[in-house]
Amino acid sequence: MSVKHQKHGLNIVHECSFTPATSIDDASLISISEIFGPTIQGEGALIGCQTVFVRTAGCDYRCQWCDTAHAVLPEYEEEWLSLDAQTIFKEVERLSKHQPMWVTLSGGNPSIQELGELIKLGHDKSYKFSMETQGSISKPWFALLDQLTFSPKPPSSAMHFKQRLLDRCLQACGDKTDVSFKFVIADNDDLIWAKSIADQYPDLPCYIQPCNTQASLEGDLTKNVAITHKIDQQSQMIALIEATQTLNWHQVRILPQLHTWLWGDQKGV
Numbered sequence: 612m613s614v615k616h617q618k619h620g621l622n623i624v625h626e627c628s629f630t631p632a633t634s635i636d637d638a639s640l641i642s643i644s645e646i647f648g649p650t651i652q653g654e655g656a657l658i659g660c661q662t663v664f665v666r667t668a669g670c671d672y673r674c675q676w677c678d679t680a681h682a683v684l685p686e687y688e689e690e691w692l693s694l695d696a697q698t699i700f701k702e703v704e705r706l707s708k709h710q711p712m713w714v715t716l717s718g719g720n721p722s723i724q725e726l727g728e729l730i731k732l733g734h735d736k737s738y739k740f741s742m743e744t745q746g747s748i749s750k751p752w753f754a755l756l757d758q759l760t761f762s763p764k765p766p767s768s769a770m771h772f773k774q775r776l777l778d779r780c781l782q783a784c785g786d787k788t789d790v791s792f793k794f795v796i797a798d799n800d801d802l803i804w805a806k807s808i809a810d811q812y813p814d815l816p817c818y819i820q821p822c823n824t825q826a827s828l829e830g831d832l833t834k835n836v837a838i839t840h841k842i843d844q845q846s847q848m849i850a851l852i853e854a855t856q857t858l859n860w861h862q863v864r865i866l867p868q869l870h871t872w873l874w875g876d877q878k879g880v
Protein backbone atom coordinates (compact mmCIF):
# COMPACT_ATOMS: atom_id res chain seq x y z
CA MET A 612 0.00 0.00 0.00
CA SER A 613 1.00 3.58 -0.40
CA VAL A 614 0.74 6.06 2.46
CA LYS A 615 0.84 9.73 1.58
CA HIS A 616 2.33 12.12 4.10
CA GLN A 617 1.88 15.83 3.78
CA LYS A 618 4.14 17.94 5.94
CA HIS A 619 5.17 21.55 5.76
CA GLY A 620 4.06 21.79 2.16
CA LEU A 621 6.01 18.70 1.06
CA ASN A 622 4.30 15.56 -0.18
CA ILE A 623 6.25 12.49 0.80
CA VAL A 624 4.98 9.11 -0.35
CA HIS A 625 6.24 6.07 1.52
CA GLU A 626 5.67 2.63 0.04
CA CYS A 627 4.49 0.42 2.88
CA SER A 628 3.83 -3.28 2.80
CA PHE A 629 1.43 -3.31 5.71
CA THR A 630 -2.30 -2.80 5.79
CA PRO A 631 -3.83 -0.61 8.48
CA ALA A 632 -6.23 -2.29 10.86
CA THR A 633 -9.84 -1.48 10.24
CA SER A 634 -10.83 -0.83 13.85
CA ILE A 635 -9.03 1.89 15.79
CA ASP A 636 -10.93 1.12 19.02
CA ASP A 637 -9.04 -2.09 19.72
CA ALA A 638 -6.86 -1.48 22.79
CA SER A 639 -4.26 -3.94 21.48
CA LEU A 640 -3.53 -1.74 18.46
CA ILE A 641 -0.50 0.51 18.43
CA SER A 642 -0.62 4.00 16.97
CA ILE A 643 2.23 4.34 14.47
CA SER A 644 3.64 7.44 12.80
CA GLU A 645 6.33 5.72 10.71
CA ILE A 646 8.47 2.60 10.47
CA PHE A 647 11.76 3.01 8.64
CA GLY A 648 15.31 1.76 8.33
CA PRO A 649 17.72 0.25 8.63
CA THR A 650 19.51 3.46 9.52
CA ILE A 651 21.79 4.40 12.39
CA GLN A 652 20.88 5.46 15.89
CA GLY A 653 21.99 9.07 16.04
CA GLU A 654 21.88 9.66 19.79
CA GLY A 655 22.73 8.33 23.22
CA ALA A 656 24.19 5.00 24.33
CA LEU A 657 23.66 3.23 20.99
CA ILE A 658 24.92 6.04 18.75
CA GLY A 659 26.13 4.60 15.45
CA CYS A 660 24.34 1.25 15.88
CA GLN A 661 22.27 0.09 12.94
CA THR A 662 18.59 -0.11 13.69
CA VAL A 663 15.05 -0.11 12.37
CA PHE A 664 12.94 2.68 13.86
CA VAL A 665 9.35 2.16 14.96
CA ARG A 666 8.03 5.65 15.61
CA THR A 667 4.84 5.55 17.61
CA ALA A 668 2.35 8.40 17.42
CA GLY A 669 1.11 10.64 20.20
CA CYS A 670 2.81 12.35 23.12
CA ASP A 671 1.75 13.65 26.52
CA TYR A 672 4.26 16.53 26.15
CA ARG A 673 4.51 19.55 23.86
CA CYS A 674 8.16 20.57 24.05
CA GLN A 675 8.88 23.96 22.49
CA TRP A 676 11.66 22.59 20.28
CA CYS A 677 10.12 19.20 19.44
CA ASP A 678 11.56 17.92 16.16
CA THR A 679 8.92 15.22 15.56
CA ALA A 680 5.75 17.29 15.22
CA HIS A 681 4.43 14.72 12.74
CA ALA A 682 4.36 12.13 15.55
CA VAL A 683 2.96 14.45 18.19
CA LEU A 684 0.34 16.90 16.98
CA PRO A 685 -3.29 15.86 16.44
CA GLU A 686 -3.39 17.60 13.05
CA TYR A 687 -1.19 14.76 11.75
CA GLU A 688 -3.53 12.07 13.09
CA GLU A 689 -4.86 11.13 9.68
CA GLU A 690 -1.33 10.08 8.69
CA TRP A 691 -1.06 7.69 11.65
CA LEU A 692 -1.92 4.02 11.41
CA SER A 693 -3.37 1.72 14.07
CA LEU A 694 -1.51 -1.56 13.72
CA ASP A 695 -1.25 -4.76 15.71
CA ALA A 696 2.11 -6.04 16.99
CA GLN A 697 2.31 -8.82 14.37
CA THR A 698 1.86 -6.37 11.48
CA ILE A 699 4.49 -4.01 12.88
CA PHE A 700 6.97 -6.80 13.42
CA LYS A 701 6.40 -8.14 9.89
CA GLU A 702 7.34 -4.70 8.57
CA VAL A 703 10.45 -4.65 10.78
CA GLU A 704 11.44 -8.07 9.42
CA ARG A 705 10.85 -6.93 5.84
CA LEU A 706 12.97 -3.79 6.28
CA SER A 707 15.78 -5.68 8.02
CA LYS A 708 15.62 -8.50 5.46
CA HIS A 709 14.97 -10.89 8.39
CA GLN A 710 18.44 -10.18 9.82
CA PRO A 711 18.10 -9.60 13.58
CA MET A 712 19.22 -6.13 14.63
CA TRP A 713 18.30 -3.35 17.02
CA VAL A 714 14.74 -2.07 16.86
CA THR A 715 14.38 1.44 18.26
CA LEU A 716 11.00 2.32 19.74
CA SER A 717 10.63 6.05 19.45
CA GLY A 718 7.92 8.67 19.26
CA GLY A 719 6.15 10.81 20.30
CA ASN A 720 6.21 9.08 23.64
CA PRO A 721 6.22 5.30 23.04
CA SER A 722 5.25 4.77 26.69
CA ILE A 723 1.65 5.68 25.93
CA GLN A 724 1.39 2.52 23.76
CA GLU A 725 1.31 -1.16 24.74
CA LEU A 726 4.54 -2.52 23.25
CA GLY A 727 5.16 -5.69 25.30
CA GLU A 728 3.80 -8.07 22.65
CA LEU A 729 5.91 -6.47 19.91
CA ILE A 730 9.06 -6.82 22.02
CA LYS A 731 8.29 -10.50 22.75
CA LEU A 732 7.71 -11.20 19.06
CA GLY A 733 11.08 -9.62 18.23
CA HIS A 734 12.95 -11.40 21.01
CA ASP A 735 11.66 -14.73 19.70
CA LYS A 736 13.53 -13.90 16.46
CA SER A 737 16.67 -12.54 18.23
CA TYR A 738 15.94 -8.84 17.61
CA LYS A 739 16.91 -6.43 20.41
CA PHE A 740 14.80 -3.49 21.51
CA SER A 741 15.78 -0.05 22.68
CA MET A 742 13.47 2.81 23.57
CA GLU A 743 13.62 6.48 24.42
CA THR A 744 11.05 8.18 26.59
CA GLN A 745 10.93 11.29 28.73
CA GLY A 746 10.09 9.26 31.84
CA SER A 747 6.59 10.56 32.45
CA ILE A 748 4.65 7.27 32.10
CA SER A 749 5.81 3.87 33.38
CA LYS A 750 4.78 0.50 31.95
CA PRO A 751 5.46 -3.07 33.20
CA TRP A 752 6.88 -4.02 29.78
CA PHE A 753 9.85 -1.66 30.35
CA ALA A 754 11.41 -4.74 32.01
CA LEU A 755 11.47 -6.51 28.63
CA LEU A 756 13.58 -3.84 26.92
CA ASP A 757 17.25 -4.46 26.21
CA GLN A 758 18.10 -0.78 26.40
CA LEU A 759 16.13 2.18 27.72
CA THR A 760 17.10 5.83 27.51
CA PHE A 761 15.34 8.27 29.79
CA SER A 762 15.38 11.75 28.37
CA PRO A 763 13.79 14.08 30.95
CA LYS A 764 12.99 17.37 29.32
CA PRO A 765 14.93 20.43 30.58
CA PRO A 766 13.52 23.89 31.43
CA SER A 767 13.91 25.17 27.84
CA SER A 768 11.26 22.65 26.72
CA ALA A 769 8.67 24.55 28.82
CA MET A 770 7.53 21.19 30.20
CA HIS A 771 7.28 20.49 33.93
CA PHE A 772 9.58 17.68 35.10
CA LYS A 773 8.14 15.39 37.80
CA GLN A 774 10.84 13.35 39.49
CA ARG A 775 8.42 10.91 41.18
CA LEU A 776 7.22 9.84 37.71
CA LEU A 777 10.80 9.29 36.56
CA ASP A 778 11.47 7.20 39.69
CA ARG A 779 8.39 5.11 38.93
CA CYS A 780 9.74 4.50 35.41
CA LEU A 781 13.14 3.50 36.77
CA GLN A 782 11.50 1.03 39.14
CA ALA A 783 9.71 -0.59 36.18
CA CYS A 784 13.01 -1.45 34.45
CA GLY A 785 14.27 -5.02 34.59
CA ASP A 786 17.64 -6.27 35.86
CA LYS A 787 18.72 -6.92 32.27
CA THR A 788 17.63 -3.55 30.90
CA ASP A 789 20.58 -1.29 30.11
CA VAL A 790 19.37 2.10 31.39
CA SER A 791 20.89 5.50 30.75
CA PHE A 792 20.03 9.19 30.72
CA LYS A 793 20.16 11.51 27.75
CA PHE A 794 19.57 15.23 28.10
CA VAL A 795 19.19 17.72 25.29
CA ILE A 796 20.74 21.03 26.27
CA ALA A 797 19.64 24.38 24.82
CA ASP A 798 21.30 26.72 27.31
CA ASN A 799 23.26 26.94 30.55
CA ASP A 800 20.13 26.59 32.72
CA ASP A 801 19.41 23.29 31.01
CA LEU A 802 22.96 22.11 31.64
CA ILE A 803 22.88 22.98 35.35
CA TRP A 804 19.47 21.31 35.66
CA ALA A 805 20.63 18.15 33.84
CA LYS A 806 23.65 17.84 36.12
CA SER A 807 21.42 18.22 39.18
CA ILE A 808 19.28 15.28 37.99
CA ALA A 809 22.21 13.10 36.87
CA ASP A 810 24.03 13.65 40.19
CA GLN A 811 21.13 11.95 41.96
CA TYR A 812 21.59 8.75 39.90
CA PRO A 813 25.38 8.28 39.89
CA ASP A 814 25.16 4.65 38.71
CA LEU A 815 23.42 5.55 35.46
CA PRO A 816 25.48 6.55 32.41
CA CYS A 817 24.58 10.01 31.22
CA TYR A 818 24.78 11.56 27.76
CA ILE A 819 24.15 15.16 26.77
CA GLN A 820 23.72 16.66 23.33
CA PRO A 821 23.06 20.13 21.93
CA CYS A 822 19.38 20.87 21.43
CA ASN A 823 18.23 21.26 17.85
CA THR A 824 16.79 24.70 18.48
CA GLN A 825 16.06 25.11 14.76
CA ALA A 826 13.24 22.63 15.27
CA SER A 827 9.91 23.55 16.69
CA LEU A 828 6.40 22.21 16.53
CA GLU A 829 6.06 24.48 13.50
CA GLY A 830 9.47 23.64 12.00
CA ASP A 831 10.62 23.73 8.40
CA LEU A 832 12.23 21.05 6.23
CA THR A 833 14.61 22.51 3.69
CA LYS A 834 18.12 21.72 2.58
CA ASN A 835 19.31 25.12 3.73
CA VAL A 836 18.07 24.40 7.21
CA ALA A 837 20.00 21.09 7.15
CA ILE A 838 23.20 22.93 6.19
CA THR A 839 22.63 25.52 8.90
CA HIS A 840 22.18 22.67 11.38
CA LYS A 841 25.70 21.40 10.63
CA ILE A 842 27.31 24.76 11.29
CA ASP A 843 25.15 25.35 14.34
CA GLN A 844 25.77 21.87 15.73
CA GLN A 845 29.52 22.27 15.46
CA SER A 846 29.53 25.55 17.38
CA GLN A 847 26.91 24.21 19.81
CA MET A 848 29.05 21.13 20.48
CA ILE A 849 32.12 23.25 21.22
CA ALA A 850 30.10 25.58 23.48
CA LEU A 851 28.57 22.59 25.27
CA ILE A 852 31.95 20.96 25.87
CA GLU A 853 33.32 24.21 27.30
CA ALA A 854 30.26 24.83 29.50
CA THR A 855 30.35 21.25 30.81
CA GLN A 856 34.02 21.60 31.75
CA THR A 857 33.33 24.95 33.43
CA LEU A 858 30.75 23.13 35.53
CA ASN A 859 33.34 20.45 36.44
CA TRP A 860 30.97 17.79 35.13
CA HIS A 861 33.52 15.27 33.93
CA GLN A 862 31.51 12.03 34.12
CA VAL A 863 29.02 12.96 31.42
CA ARG A 864 29.51 12.00 27.76
CA ILE A 865 28.93 14.78 25.22
CA LEU A 866 27.58 13.71 21.83
CA PRO A 867 26.24 15.40 18.71
CA GLN A 868 22.86 14.50 17.24
CA LEU A 869 24.48 12.43 14.52
CA HIS A 870 21.43 11.85 12.30
CA THR A 871 20.52 15.57 12.39
CA TRP A 872 24.10 16.46 11.47
CA LEU A 873 23.91 14.04 8.52
CA TRP A 874 20.34 14.51 7.31
CA GLY A 875 18.88 17.59 9.01
CA ASP A 876 15.19 17.18 9.87
CA GLN A 877 14.53 14.80 6.97
CA LYS A 878 12.00 12.09 7.78
CA GLY A 879 12.55 8.36 7.32
CA VAL A 880 16.32 8.24 7.92
Ligand code: SF4
Pocket residue numbers: 670671672673674676677678679683718719720745764
Ligand atom coordinates in the same frame (compact mmCIF):
# COMPACT_ATOMS: atom_id res chain seq x y z
S1 SF4 B 1 10.40 16.34 22.19
FE1 SF4 B 1 9.74 14.26 22.70
S2 SF4 B 1 8.63 14.51 24.65
FE2 SF4 B 1 8.78 16.54 23.74
S3 SF4 B 1 6.86 16.80 22.54
FE3 SF4 B 1 8.43 16.00 21.13
S4 SF4 B 1 8.15 13.77 21.19
FE4 SF4 B 1 7.08 14.60 22.99
